Amino acid sequence: DGGITQSPKYLFRKEGQNVTLSCEQNLNHDAMYWYRQDPGQGLRLIYYSQIVNDFQKGDIAEGYSVSREKKESFPLTVTSAQKNPTAFYLCASSMRAQNTGELFFGEGSRLTVL
Amino acid sequence: GEDVEQSLFLSVREGDSSVINCTYTDSSSTYLYWYKQEPGAGLQLLTYIFSNMDMKQDQRLTVLLNKKDKHLSLRIADTQTGDSAIYFCAEGLTGGGNKLTFGTGTQLKVEL
Numbered sequence: 762d763g764g765i766t767q768s769p770k771y772l773f774r775k776e777g778q779n780v781t782l783s784c785e786q787n788l789n790h791d792a793m794y795w796y797r798q799d800p801g802q803g804l805r806l807i808y809y810s811q812i813v814n815d816f817q818k819g820d821i822a823e824g825y826s827v828s829r830e831k832k833e834s835f836p837l838t839v840t841s842a843q844k845n846p847t848a849f850y851l852c853a854s855s856m857r858a859q860n861t862g863e864l865f866f867g868e869g870s871r872l873t874v875l
Numbered sequence: 876g877e878d879v880e881q882s883l884f885l886s887v888r889e890g891d892s893s894v895i896n897c898t899y900t901d902s903s904s905t906y907l908y909w910y911k912q913e914p915g916a917g918l919q920l921l922t923y924i925f926s927n928m929d930m931k932q933d934q935r936l937t938v939l940l941n942k943k944d945k946h947l948s949l950r951i952a953d954t955q956t957g958d959s960a961i962y963f964c965a966e967g968l969t970g971g972g973n974k975l976t977f978g979t980g981t982q983l984k985v986e987l
Contacts, residue, residue: 868917
């Protein structure tokens with residue numbers, strides 16, 4: 762079945778460590794996104810990529826980095842520079858040329874900093 | 876800038892109708908969306924409406940759009956316990972790279 766797979770589902774990190782969240786899609790979508798979800802704040806865009814080898818900062822990119830070397834993959838690294846990294850992270854993808862703009866989401870990764 | 880606002884909580888009895896409201900600020904939005912998030916999971920698209928429409932109905936779901944007031948609502952008829960979830964409205968532009976702006980989410984609790 763086609764879809765978006767995020768891993769790991771749960772992750773614990775000590776302060777000062779970098780951690781990488783995986784996002785893989787087999788929907789043949791051009792665009793991929795990373796959102797962060799905090800209670801009462803909805804979803805905030807971290808980074809997005811419309812095409813391989815290209816990505817743009819979203820609203821809260823500081824302390825995060827991404828790469829887009831393959832169409833199917835868009836990993837997110839949460840660096841030690843991110844001051845408050847504990848959150849639920851959601852990856853999404855979409856067809857770049859789709860008029861309706863529907864996003865397809867993964868099941869999310871919950872990161873807890875100890 | 877873009878801003879999408881929703882109330883945080885709504886509680887209804889099973890069988891009643893639920894109405895979830897949303898206000899947005901970007902008058903150039905082309906599409907407006909309602910997504911549903913069940914506990915510990917990602918978001919799924921429920922329905923969307925094009926900005927030149929006033930209403931869209933899809934089975935138990937009715938979307939109303941008041942473009943003048945920048946107000947969007949989602950009505951769920953005959954609400955069931957399985958409808959308990961967080962509902963997000965979102966706005967976006969055609970050709971905007973599908974970069975959607977999401978609201979804060981409304982947690983719907985359905986009581987027996």
